[in-house]
Amino acid sequence: MKKIAILLITALVVSFVLGCIQQPEVKEVKEIKVGVLVPKTGKFSNAGVLMENAAKLAEKHVEEMGIAKNYKIRLIFADCGDSPETAKSAFLSLANKDVVAIVGAYSSPQAIACADAANQAKIVYIASVASTGQLEKKVKDGNKYVFRNAYNTTYWGILAAEFLRISNAEAYYFQGYSPLKTFNQGMLSEIKKRIDIPLKAEEYYNPKVNPKDVEESAIKAAKVVGDKDVLILGDPGPLSIKFLKTYRQNNGKGIVYSVGGTLALPQVLASINESYYTAFQAAVLKETEKTKFTTKYFKDYKALYGEEANNYAGVLTYDAVLILAQALEKGGEGKLIETLENGEFMGACGVYKFNELHQADWGSEKLKGVIGEWVGKVEVIYPEEYRTSNVLWK
Amino acid sequence: MEINYLIINFFSGIFLALFTIGLISNFKIAKFLNLSYGSFFALGAYVAYHFFLSLHLLSILILLFISSIFGILLYVLLKKIGNDVLSSTIVSLGLGILIEEILRLTHVTGYFLILDVPIKVYEIAGVKMAQWELVQFFMLITILTILYALYKSKYGIKIKFVEEDVELATIYGVNINVYQFSSILLACILSSVLGFLSSTTQAIFPSMGWGVLVSGIIVLAIASQFRLVGFKQYLVLAIVSIAYAEIIGWF
Amino acid sequence: MSKKTLEIAALIVILVIPMFLNFYYLWLFCLASIFATYTLSWFLMEKLCGRTSFGHTLPFGLTAYIAAIAIFFKYPLYLMPLIALLVAMVSATIFYATSFLDRVKFVFATFLYSIVLWEFAPFVVIKGDVLYGGEEGFSIPMLPTKAVYLFSSCLLFVTFVFLIVLHNSKLGLKMMAVRDDEEAALAIGINVKQIKVLNCVFSSLFASFAGLMYILHFSHVDPDIFSVENAVFPFIASVFAGGYLVPVIGSYILIFASKYLNSILPQFHLFLYAIILIISPKLRRFSNARG
Numbered sequence: 001m002k003k004i005a006i007l008l009i010t011a012l013v014v015s016f017v018l019g020c021i022q023q024p025e026v027k028e029v030k031e032i033k034v035g036v037l038v039p040k041t042g043k044f045s046n047a048g049v050l051m052e053n054a055a056k057l058a059e060k061h062v063e064e065m066g067i068a069k070n071y072k073i074r075l076i077f078a079d080c081g082d083s084p085e086t087a088k089s090a091f092l093s094l095a096n097k098d099v100v101a102i103v104g105a106y107s108s109p110q111a112i113a114c115a116d117a118a119n120q121a122k123i124v125y126i127a128s129v130a131s132t133g134q135l136e137k138k139v140k141d142g143n144k145y146v147f148r149n150a151y152n153t154t155y156w157g158i159l160a161a162e163f164l165r166i167s168n169a170e171a172y173y174f175q176g177y178s179p180l181k182t183f184n185q186g187m188l189s190e191i192k193k194r195i196d197i198p199l200k201a202e203e204y205y206n207p208k209v210n211p212k213d214v215e216e217s218a219i220k221a222a223k224v225v226g227d228k229d230v231l232i233l234g235d236p237g238p239l240s241i242k243f244l245k246t247y248r249q250n251n252g253k254g255i256v257y258s259v260g261g262t263l264a265l266p267q268v269l270a271s272i273n274e275s276y277y278t279a280f281q282a283a284v285l286k287e288t289e290k291t292k293f294t295t296k297y298f299k300d301y302k303a304l305y306g307e308e309a310n311n312y313a314g315v316l317t318y319d320a321v322l323i324l325a326q327a328l329e330k331g332g333e334g335k336l337i338e339t340l341e342n343g344e345f346m347g348a349c350g351v352y353k354f355n356e357l358h359q360a361d362w363g364s365e366k367l368k369g370v371i372g373e374w375v376g377k378v379e380v381i382y383p384e385e386y387r388t389s390n391v392l393w394k
Numbered sequence: 395m396e397i398n399y400l401i402i403n404f405f406s407g408i409f410l411a412l413f414t415i416g417l418i419s420n421f422k423i424a425k426f427l428n429l430s431y432g433s434f435f436a437l438g439a440y441v442a443y444h445f446f447l448s449l450h451l452l453s454i455l456i457l458l459f460i461s462s463i464f465g466i467l468l469y470v471l472l473k474k475i476g477n478d479v480l481s482s483t484i485v486s487l488g489l490g491i492l493i494e495e496i497l498r499l500t501h502v503t504g505y506f507l508i509l510d511v512p513i514k515v516y517e518i519a520g521v522k523m524a525q526w527e528l529v530q531f532f533m534l535i536t537i538l539t540i541l542y543a544l545y546k547s548k549y550g551i552k553i554k555f556v557e558e559d560v561e562l563a564t565i566y567g568v569n570i571n572v573y574q575f576s577s578i579l580l581a582c583i584l585s586s587v588l589g590f591l592s593s594t595t596q597a598i599f600p601s602m603g604w605g606v607l608v609s610g611i612i613v614l615a616i617a618s619q620f621r622l623v624g625f626k627q628y629l630v631l632a633i634v635s636i637a638y639a640e641i642i643g644w645f
Numbered sequence: 646m647s648k649k650t651l652e653i654a655a656l657i658v659i660l661v662i663p664m665f666l667n668f669y670y671l672w673l674f675c676l677a678s679i680f681a682t683y684t685l686s687w688f689l690m691e692k693l694c695g696r697t698s699f700g701h702t703l704p705f706g707l708t709a710y711i712a713a714i715a716i717f718f719k720y721p722l723y724l725m726p727l728i729a730l731l732v733a734m735v736s737a738t739i740f741y742a743t744s745f746l747d748r749v750k751f752v753f754a755t756f757l758y759s760i761v762l763w764e765f766a767p768f769v770v771i772k773g774d775v776l777y778g779g780e781e782g783f784s785i786p787m788l789p790t791k792a793v794y795l796f797s798s799c800l801l802f803v804t805f806v807f808l809i810v811l812h813n814s815k816l817g818l819k820m821m822a823v824r825d826d827e828e829a830a831l832a833i834g835i836n837v838k839q840i841k842v843l844n845c846v847f848s849s850l851f852a853s854f855a856g857l858m859y860i861l862h863f864s865h866v867d868p869d870i871f872s873v874e875n876a877v878f879p880f881i882a883s884v885f886a887g888g889y890l891v892p893v894i895g896s897y898i899l900i901f902a903s904k905y906l907n908s909i910l911p912q913f914h915l916f917l918y919a920i921i922l923i924i925s926p927k928l929r930r931f932s933n934a935r936g
Contacts, residue, residue, distance in 0.1 A: 040912055041495075041498070041912070041914070041915045042601075042915075043599075043601050045498055045600075046503065046504055046505065046506055046599060047504070049502055049503060049504040050504035053504065079912075079914070083869045083872070083874075084782070084863075084865055084867060084869065085676075085863065085869075085904070086903075086904065088863070089672075089673070089676075089904035089905075090904075092668070092669045092672055092673075093669060093904075093905065095668075095669060096667065096668075096669040096670075107780075108780070108781045109780070109781055109782050109865070109867040109869070112781065112782070112784055112865055113863070113865050116784070116787055116864050116865060119787065120668070120672075120787060120790065121668065121669075132775075132781050133774075133775030133776075134775065134777070134781060134784060137774075137775065138784075141786070153775070178767070179767060179780050180780055181767065181768075181770070181779050181780065182767075182770060182776045182777075182778065182779030182780055182781050183779075183780070183781075185770075185776055185779075186775060186776050207605040207606075207609075208605045208608045208609065208764060209609065209612075209642055209764065210406060210410075210609060210638075210639060210642045210643065211406070211409065211410060211413070211605060211606040211609045212402075212403075212405070212406030212409060212410075212639070213406075213642075214596075215402075215406075215595075216399075216402050216403065216406060216643060219398075219402055219522070220399070238506045238596065238597030238599055238602070239596065239597070241506070241508060241596055241597045242595050242596035242597070245595055245596075246595065249513065249515055249522060249524070250522045251522075262506060262597065265505065267505060268505060268506065268508065271508045271510050272508060272510055273510055273512065307503065307504065307505065310504060314504070427753060427756075429873075471923060474927070475923065475924065475926050475927045476926055477926070477930070479749050479752065480697055480752055480880070480926075481926030481929075482926075483752075484877065484880065484881075484922055484925060484926055485922070485923050485926060487873070487877065487922055488919045488920070488921070488922030488923035488924075488925075489919070489923060491915060491918065491919035491922065492916070492919040492920070492923070495915050495916045495919060499912065499916075608760060608764075611756075611757075611760065612757075612760070615753065615754075615757050
């Protein structure tokens with residue numbers, strides 16, 4: 001009798017304990033498709049590799065870190081090439097695959113075409129690279145589907161002006177790139193508004209008309225720029241390397257401030273002998289741990305792909321995917337636009353908030369561009385909170 | 395304009411002349427506008443990137459080999475497919491895009507390739523000129539000398555015949571295939587060599603030759619207005635190239 | 646039923662089908678119809694006058710550019726056909742002047758026009774609250790795709806029927822006589838200059854209106870409209886030269902191959918395009934021989 005009682009009590013206790021252990025709820029996770037436009041072919045194909053890798057990394061991190069618990073985000077890639085027609089067609093083909101939102105595209109004409117397509121297809125589009133002011137104009141004219149997490153042209157100018165101020169330059173020289181003249185001039189007009197130091201010259205090179213135009217411009221600049229002057233190089237593409245090499249080989253003085261792109265990549269700067277005293281802007285650097293995603297982005301990118309992560313087009317595409325994941329988690333698919341308009345979203349570059357023209361609020365406390373200077377390693381010059389060195393002159 | 399800018403533009407014209415010699419030779423002898431010319435330029439740069447640091451000047455042999463293969467391919471395609479100016483031009487455009495795509499697909503990286511080697515610099519009248527630019531100057535002199543000798547030789551009259559009237563030349567027993575093959579092969583090699591020499595001064599990417607090709611076509615269009623044959627057309631081309639570079643540089 | 650009637654019926658079917666498809670395919674078909682008109686305008690010059698042009702981006706792209714700038718300055722839409730007409734006249738004059746060169750030089754001279762426009766279009770900049778134009782190009786307010794498609798398909802239909810009618814007319818015969826041998830045509834009393842002028846006018850007119858349709862459909866234009874790709878597009882599209890329907894179908898195939906394959910074969914569609922370019926002259930000759 002005693003044994004039966006003990007057995008019964010034991011069984012009761014076990015049942016009680018088992019009953020207290022809650023079975024995990026099988027929650028339904030909805031699969032959601034997000035389109036990513038990357039330039040896989042054409043003249044921007046190098047950037048396309050970085051953007052695609054960064055987007056895939058974002059997809060991985062979203063899942064790993066449980067950023068969108070109610071959704072399983074699946075990225076679908078399409079080639080936006082190097083023309084707006086290709087970009088728009090790629091956008092619409094993604095829209096045809098029932099994506100919830102689309103990020104990416106590279107050049108400004110492409111982003112403009114995609115903004116139109118977003119409005120036609122009624123799909124949210126986040127421009128993660130292009131800087132044209134026409135995107136904000138489209139929002140002003142009633143297109144509520146387009147957002148931008150990259151800088152606009154104005155902010156490029158603000159950063160350059162900030163560098164001129166911090167460096168205490170005596171004068172500056174503006175070397176632009178003819179195929180991007182609109183962008184360059186927009187940037188320059190912003191610099192002129194904010195800085196009172198003399199502009200020694202404003203020049204543009206165009207190698208299509210004269211293949212040696214880049215070298216000639218560099219030699220010309222080397223004669224004009226002084227020891228305490230800054231040469232602002234408005235070409236983010238590969239020709240900037242040719243310019244920099246020729247400029248320094250011809251005893252070009254002062255600091256070369258690059259708008260970024262090719263000359264903002266430490267891996268590239270390390271492989272060029274003449275790259276010392278080159279300043280550059282970036283959305284983020286691995287030396288600036290702005291958020292929990294910053295180091296993770298750089299570290300995991302290197303581990304996964306075997307090369308250094310990109311600090312503008314790549315990281316902004318990464319952030320665009322993160323922003324979408326967070327927005328979806330907060331407000332669901334149905335309220336994506338409202339959530340993006342009103343919310344705050346963390347990315348590797350900082351905390352994003354979109355203004356009334358759907359432009360990310362670069363320059364705010366939580367979201368600032370970074371200026372670095374290459375002197376054999378990267379020294380962070382701006383923002384103040386991440387500064388590792390003052391501006392170093394030759 | 396200051397003397398140093400005149401010198402800078404002069405060397406720019408030298409490069410343009412050297413680049414366009416191949417284009418004009420293909421246009422006059424092989425009778426097509428070689429739109430794959432810029433891709434051969436890029437091909438030369440890629441060969442330099444892969445082999446120059448390990449093999450130094452021996453890498454030129456690899457360059458000659460690879461550019462010859464593609465040059466022969468171009469010739470074969472033109473013979474099989476392109477039977478008039480237009481068709482041959484389109485075929486060359488297709489091959490050019492194909493070469494670029496092959497380069498792109500075999501070098502999938504987010505970074506531009508850079509071949510950073512120290513370059514010797516010489517000072518001429520206060521202007522610093524890189525060694526490779528002086529090499530190009532001597533290359534141009536050498537090529538013009540060879541062309542002069544060629545046109546003075548027994549082959550010269552045959553080549554002029556081919557330039558003037560291909561059909562008539564065939565009737566008179568000139569083996570036009572030999573001259574057209576040589577023109578295409580040598581032009582492709584020349585473009586590759588120029589790309590090879592330029593590789594140390596710029597980032598290397600598949601479409602790097604397009605900008606140069608556009609300038610070359612403009613110079614070719616101007617030079618071909620003179621309607622010359624023989625050595626004179628190359629001499630005039632060199633003068634036009636230098637003049638073009640000086641005028642554009644002035645603006 | 647004659648071959649021409651069948652071709653017209655086939656074209657009507659091709660034009661009607663997209664009205665029942667979803668937005669993406671309607672958009673693609675609209676783009677294809679615009680480029681088909683562009684190709685037919687080029688084909689008119691090539692087939693009826695024997696002049697191969699690589700400069701049809703001149704009327705096509707220039708109309709799109711000027712129309713976009715006009716709309717930017719708030720000119721009403723109903724004035725746009727006038728712009729197309731003006732650009733067509735200017736282009737026709739340029740083509741006619743160029744036609745005094747021999748046929749080979751004509752090709753390269755017109756190719757140069759494309760390149761020059763491609764080079765100089767980025768210099769067209771307007772200063773407003775931000776800078777407009779340059780490499781970014783110009784945008785116009787979007788128009789309903791169905792409405793634009795209606796116009797573009799009508800334009801394609803009109804161009805197609807016009808070509809068939811012209812081909813079978815006295816004027817068409819005169820054009821073909823001039824194409825085959827200008828001197829012989831002159832000898833038999835054909836006013837060669839007048840024929841060439843008319844040919845240039847008709848060709849430029851359709852290309853200009855195709856350009857107008859392009860900007861209305863795409864609502865954005867930038868310097869790439871003058872690119873080499875657009876300059877050689879009609880040549881590739883009419884690779885299977887034969888009747889007039891074939892260049893239309895070729896245009897549709899090219900547009901679908903380049904735009905649609907983007908999302909299916911993103912790495913390789915340019916590779917495919919290069920192969921098509923290389924074999925296109927062979928296919929052309931094969932088709933001509935069969936014809």
